[in-house]
Structure formats: C-alpha cells, structure tokens
Amino acid sequence: MEHTTVIHMFCILILTSAQILNNEFYSADIYPALDTRSFVILSFFGLVVIFLLRSKGVLDSNPTKSLLSLLLLCYVTFPLVLAIITAILAGGSLNYVEVVLLLPVLIAASIMGKIAGICMATVCTTLLFVYGIYNKLPVAFIFESNLIVISMMYVIAWFIGGITEIESENRAQLKASIDSLKKEIIQRKKAEERLSKLNVAVEQSPSIVVITDLHGYIEYVNKKFTTVTGYLPKEVINRNFSDLRIDFLSREQFNQIWRDVAAGKELDGTVYNKKKNGDIFWESVNICPIRNSDGIVTHVLRLSEDVTEAKRMEKEMIRLDRLNLIGEMAAGLGHEIRNPMTSVRGFLQLFSSKKEFQNYKNYFVLMINELDRANSIISDYLSMDKDKIIVLEPKSLSHIIETIGPKIRLDAKKSGKKIVYLLEKLPPLLLDEKEIKQLIFNLVRNGLEAMKPGQTLTIKTYVEGTTAVLAVQDQGSGIKPEIMDKIGTPFFTTKDHGTGLGLAICYSIAKRHKAAIDIETGAHGTTFFVRFNLEQ
Ligand SMILES: Nc1ncnc2c1ncn2[C@@H]1O[C@H](COP(=O)(O)OP(=O)(O)OP(=O)(O)O)[C@@H](O)[C@H]1O
Ligand SMILES: [Mg+2]
Structure with missing residues (x-):
C-alpha cells in the first residue's frame, strides 16, 4: 500500500511539473504519439481503477504479490517514466513555485485524509490567487495559468485523501479485529484455566464419574472409576456402558434408561455393578443429562459412589437384630419343643420293641430318625441363643x-x-x-x-x-x-x-x-x- 501510494504521488507530481513546463520546453514533435496530457489522463485512470479495486478489497496491498496489482503498478509507472524522460529532455527545470504548493496538499491528504487535503488545496489556491493579485495580474490570467496546478491539487487531495482514508479505515478495522482477537484469546485462556481446574476436580473426585453419549458409549471416566472397577480408561472408552454391567438389566432396559435421560429426565437409585475382576459392588447412582448451550441434551453424566461398605454395615445391623431376635426365640422355644420331643421319642422306642407293632417297625425307625433330625436342627437353632455360655x-x-x-x-x-x-x-x-x-x-x-x-x-x-x-x-x-x-x-x-x-x-x-x-x-x-x- 505504502509503495504504490508514494509512487502515485511522485507520478502525479512529475507529470504535473512536466505539464506546467510543457508550453516552454516540451515539444509534441519529439513524441508525436504522446503528450503529457495523455500521461496524466492515463495515470489518473490507473489511479481510479486502483482506488476502486482497493475499496472493493480485490487488490492486494503488496503489488508484487498479485499479477493484477503488478500490471496496475506498471500502468501507473509507465507515464511516470515517460514524464521523467520528458523532464530530462526539458532540461530539468522543475522549479516552478506553484509546484511546491502541491506538497502541503499531498502531505495533508496523505496524513489526515480527503477533507484535510481539499481544505489544504483551497488554502493553496487562495495563496496562488493572493500571490497573483499581489503581482497585479488579472484574475482570469491567474486562473488560466494555474488551472492545471489547481486541478492537480484537488485531484491529489481527492485521491490520496481517499486512499489514506481507506487505509486508515482498514487499519482501524485491523486494530479492532486484533483487539477482539486478543480479548478472545484472553477469554479462551481463562475458560481453559477454568476447564483445567474443573478437569482436575472431576479427575480427583471421590465419586465415580462417567460421561457417555446418548447411546451409552463411554467418552470419559475419571480416576475413581478405575480405582473402583479396575478398568483403565483405554479399556472402556468407546465401549457401551451396558457391556460392563452385570446383566441384571437387559440391554433394552438399559437403553430405556438412557433414552429417558436423553429426554431430559434425571434418575437416581442404588444398584449393584460388576468390577473388571467380576466382583460385585454397590453404587448409589445419579444419572442426568448434559445439555449444550442451546439446551439440547448431547451427553449423559453418570455420577456414583461406591456404597458397598455402607451396604455391608446396613446388612450387618439387620443381621445382628435378627440374631438377637432368633437368640431370644431359640432360648424360649427350644426347650419347650425339645422336652415333649424327647418324651415322644422315648415312647416310640418303647412301642417299636413291642410285639404287636413288629409289622410297623420300619415306620418306627423312620419316625425316630425324623425326630432325631428335628432335634439336631433344634440343637443348631439353640446354638444361636444369644445368652449361650461359651468358654473362651x-x-x-x-x-x-x-x-x-x-x-x-x-x-x-x-x-x-x-x-x-x-x-x-x-x-x-x-x-x-x-x-x-x-x-x-x-x-x-x-x-x-x-x-x-x-x-x-x-x-x-x-x-x-x-x-x-x-x-x-x-x-x-x-x-x-x-x-x-x-x-x-x-x-x-x-x-x-x-x-x-x-x-x-x-x-x-x-x-x-x-x-x-x-x-x-x-x-x-x-x-x-x-x-x-x-x-x-
Ligand atoms: N461358599 C458359598 N458359595 C455359594 N453360595 C453359598 C456359599 N455359602 C453359602 N451360600 C449360599 O448361602 C445359602 C445359605 O447357606 P447356609 O450355610 O446358611 O445354608 P445351607 O448351606 O443352604 O444349609 P446348611 O444348613 O446345610 O448349611 C446357601 O444355600 C447357598 O445358597
Ligand atoms: Mg451350609
């Protein structure tokens, strides 16, 4: 951008100088096909094209990068070269005071833009007139002799100012996008930091964390999952959660649960599950949906705690209560049943030896055996008497x-x-x-x-x-x-x-x-x- 702008400026400057000098030194006979007016028109046309293409973003700012930019640069530079040749042939007398007035216009337009350039052109034009009037020249003559310089000043103001404005607009846009990019990077960094903190929290969580897709295929498991189940992440990622479970739920029932959660339901309860080595453990589970920013359920989060120990304690308590009750019953009932049974067994033995019951001897043996079995069960039962005396x-x-x-x-x-x-x-x-x-x-x-x-x-x-x-x-x-x-x-x-x-x-x-x-x-x-x- 910078190179082409400078080249345009010089091009216009020298062309204009050549044009001013044209009357005195330049002869159309030397270049019959060309004169400086044509150069000026050619150059302006090129500038207009550059300006339009630039404003539409078609042209690359680095002229060597695209063929089109290069061609245009040559197109603008060509009249410049011709103008320089003209100036050399003209004897290098590019020292008219009016030409110097182009410089402030150029500077104003290239630094502050179109309006500033036009204002400066107006000031310079006024100076030309003031200078002319001061030298007692007629206004029409001043206007006529400086027409090209004046028009050049406005044209320079207009084009260079326009290009400067586009450039500064682009710069502002670039700065704004860099700023917003910086902001985004900072925000992303913060989000990443937050995410990595959360990641550590989830990874180190005392709860088992499993994230699956909506069909139950595992995408993430934390450390606790490995500690409790024995499965390494690489062994379960991309596998279906139902493959890891003991088959107390059919695949269909499992899918139904996942479908319910995908529909937005939250489920919890206590279930048992299978470790890698086949052992069973109890889990208190909460299954809930994970939604994206649009509120659509994309994944399923399964949080659980290993409650095997608590479950065992609970069972132990129930068992102890039961034992106490049984112990009390055993003590009370055992003797009451055993005593009559002993009498019955005695009589059965007595009758079995009697002659008149010899035909039923087998039945007596059976009855006595059954009584003995019952008696041994009662003995076992009595051994649960909570007040049973033992010798330690x-x-x-x-x-x-x-x-x-x-x-x-x-x-x-x-x-x-x-x-x-x-x-x-x-x-x-x-x-x-x-x-x-x-x-x-x-x-x-x-x-x-x-x-x-x-x-x-x-x-x-x-x-x-x-x-x-x-x-x-x-x-x-x-x-x-x-x-x-x-x-x-x-x-x-x-x-x-x-x-x-x-x-x-x-x-x-x-x-x-x-x-x-x-x-x-x-x-x-x-x-x-x-x-x-x-x-x-
Ligand atoms: N080592 C074991 N492997 C598998 N199942 C077992 C084992 N020990 C106990 N069980 C289960 O627990 C039940 C209760 O056992 P328990 O010893 O109290 O009674 P039982 O063995 O059935 O009868 P018995 O009074 O003759 O011992 C058993 O019927 C069996 O189903
Ligand atoms: Mg047994």
Whole structure:
C-alpha cells in the first residue's frame, strides 16, 4: 500500500511539473504519439481503477504479490517514466513555485485524509490567487495559468485523501479485529484455566464419574472409576456402558434408561455393578443429562459412589437384630419343643420293641430318625441363643484348623475336591474351640458344596493390622447379588437338602467372639473372611 501510494504521488507530481513546463520546453514533435496530457489522463485512470479495486478489497496491498496489482503498478509507472524522460529532455527545470504548493496538499491528504487535503488545496489556491493579485495580474490570467496546478491539487487531495482514508479505515478495522482477537484469546485462556481446574476436580473426585453419549458409549471416566472397577480408561472408552454391567438389566432396559435421560429426565437409585475382576459392588447412582448451550441434551453424566461398605454395615445391623431376635426365640422355644420331643421319642422306642407293632417297625425307625433330625436342627437353632455360655480360652486358630484337618480332607475327598492350607503362625486368641470348629466346618462345607469336582478350597490364616483373619476361599460360581441380603438368615437355603442354618450359626458364633464376617464374591468364587480382634 505504502509503495504504490508514494509512487502515485511522485507520478502525479512529475507529470504535473512536466505539464506546467510543457508550453516552454516540451515539444509534441519529439513524441508525436504522446503528450503529457495523455500521461496524466492515463495515470489518473490507473489511479481510479486502483482506488476502486482497493475499496472493493480485490487488490492486494503488496503489488508484487498479485499479477493484477503488478500490471496496475506498471500502468501507473509507465507515464511516470515517460514524464521523467520528458523532464530530462526539458532540461530539468522543475522549479516552478506553484509546484511546491502541491506538497502541503499531498502531505495533508496523505496524513489526515480527503477533507484535510481539499481544505489544504483551497488554502493553496487562495495563496496562488493572493500571490497573483499581489503581482497585479488579472484574475482570469491567474486562473488560466494555474488551472492545471489547481486541478492537480484537488485531484491529489481527492485521491490520496481517499486512499489514506481507506487505509486508515482498514487499519482501524485491523486494530479492532486484533483487539477482539486478543480479548478472545484472553477469554479462551481463562475458560481453559477454568476447564483445567474443573478437569482436575472431576479427575480427583471421590465419586465415580462417567460421561457417555446418548447411546451409552463411554467418552470419559475419571480416576475413581478405575480405582473402583479396575478398568483403565483405554479399556472402556468407546465401549457401551451396558457391556460392563452385570446383566441384571437387559440391554433394552438399559437403553430405556438412557433414552429417558436423553429426554431430559434425571434418575437416581442404588444398584449393584460388576468390577473388571467380576466382583460385585454397590453404587448409589445419579444419572442426568448434559445439555449444550442451546439446551439440547448431547451427553449423559453418570455420577456414583461406591456404597458397598455402607451396604455391608446396613446388612450387618439387620443381621445382628435378627440374631438377637432368633437368640431370644431359640432360648424360649427350644426347650419347650425339645422336652415333649424327647418324651415322644422315648415312647416310640418303647412301642417299636413291642410285639404287636413288629409289622410297623420300619415306620418306627423312620419316625425316630425324623425326630432325631428335628432335634439336631433344634440343637443348631439353640446354638444361636444369644445368652449361650461359651468358654473362651487362649487358643491357636491355626492349631484348631490342623486338628480338624483330617475330617475336612475326608469330606473333600468324598466329593472329589482339593483342600489347600496356607496357615500362618498367629498369636493366641480367646476362642471357644468347639464353636470355632463348628464355624470352620460350616464355612468349609458351604465352600465344598459350591464347587465342582476337581476344584480347590483354600483355607488361610494370617494377620492383617490388628486382626487375625481366617479366610475360606472356594472356586465356585459365587453368590448371586440378589440373595446376598438373605445370607445368614436362619432357614434360608438354595440347596435341596440344606437347612439354611449353617451361616446363621457362623454369624452367631462370630458375634460371641466379637469377630466380623465379610464376604467377597464373584464369578471366580467366594471368600468368607472371619476377622478376630487381636486387641481383645
Ligand atoms: N461358599 C458359598 N458359595 C455359594 N453360595 C453359598 C456359599 N455359602 C453359602 N451360600 C449360599 O448361602 C445359602 C445359605 O447357606 P447356609 O450355610 O446358611 O445354608 P445351607 O448351606 O443352604 O444349609 P446348611 O444348613 O446345610 O448349611 C446357601 O444355600 C447357598 O445358597
Ligand atoms: Mg451350609
């Protein structure tokens, strides 16, 4: 822009000078086809074209960059070269005082724009007239002899001023866009900072955060998700959330939930879910839609907390309440039932030996066996008496296990299963040996019953912090989440020939030893942990 403007200015300046000198020094005979008027017209025409194209934004400001700009530059420069040749031939007498008046006009127009240029042209014209009148020249003569200079001044004012204005307008526009760009960059930086803060907060959140698209395909999971479920982000991104869930919900039900949220609903509740290793954990979940700035739901946000521990505590409380009730009932009812049963059994035995009942001997045996079975169930039930007196003595847990080892091994062998012992030396614990044997038997029996032939049951003892732990680990198919709540309830069984008292007894024994029972279960098997407090 700057180069062409300067070239135009010089072009006009020299052409005008040549034109002024034309009368005296320039002869059209030297260049028969051209005269300076033609140069001036050519140059002005070029300037007009440049001006129009520039104002429409067609022309590049750097003339060497586009062919059109270059051509136009040549077009304007050509008369300039001719004018210079003319000036040389004319003898270099470009020293008329009127020509100097073009300079202030040029400066005013190029610095302050069109209006300033025109004002300066008017001032200069007035000066010419004042100068002429002062030299006693007639006004018509002054006008005639300075016509070209005057018109040049206005033309310069008009075009150079116009170009300057366009240029300054462009500059202002450029400045405004740079300013707004700067502002936008600052805003973006701030937004980015805010976003990175939020990102850290979400990443470090103690809640599990999952963001999916409207079809349940995972786009984001935070650290807590990995900590709880064991899945790394790269293992779940772009997978459907329903693929990771235990199939208590069908794909259709899952899709329905996602559709509801996509429609703007917010859902919450407590569900269980599956970890990468197959373990089940409980979650308190909130599922809500994420909307874009137009209010359209674009994603689904799933926030959840691992409430497995709280759930376990809750179950434990319920279980303890139940145990208390059972204990009270056991104490009251047990004896009342057992005493009449003992009498009945006595009479049955008496009658079975009588001659007249010999034909029914088999029935008597059956009745007595059934009574014995009922009696043993009542004995089991009575063992849950909350006031049952136990004898606590310092004993080695590992040693107790070793003493019942042969019996356990025999049970396992009968059903074709293996037993592995991993027993550590533990400090002595206050235990009732008979009860602890019962507890181990019940857990071992359950483990063996849950496994297929060839699988292995592991019995471990070890110290963990301030607790001594007995762990009975099987390789069965795990306990279904829906029955976890009922485990330990007297008479709850899923087995054809089970009484459902095994675990209830374990819980009551554990309670009397101030021990806690925890269960870890999954598709790979179940482990029962009995934790005895070492700081008794
Ligand atoms: N290790 C285990 N693996 C899988 N399921 C188990 C396991 N232990 C217990 N269960 C489930 O818990 C239920 C209750 O167990 P519990 O020991 O109280 O009763 P039971 O084994 O059915 O009968 P029994 O009175 O003969 O022990 C079982 O029926 C079984 O469904
Ligand atoms: Mg059992």
